Amino acid sequence: SKTLIAADALCIVNGKLSGPTAELSFDLGQAKQSVKKLIDYDINHLICYHGGLFSGYANQAIKDLIETQD
DSSP: OOOOEETTTTEETTEEEEEEGGGGGGSSSHHHHHHHHGGGOHHHOOETTTTEEEEEHEEEEEEEEHHHHO
């Protein structure tokens, strides 16, 4: 199903994919580096512990998120 359970690595806020937060990450810098590794996977759906299900262009949404968090 190309579904990734992202746990706390990503969040969904108001329907928009959001990166790791300081509140949910022991090491925010490392958490951001870990998110970059997700673009290597073919993902259609993300399940985030905070925000629920993100469907659609998950890979592109992750790439866009990485570009904005640097």
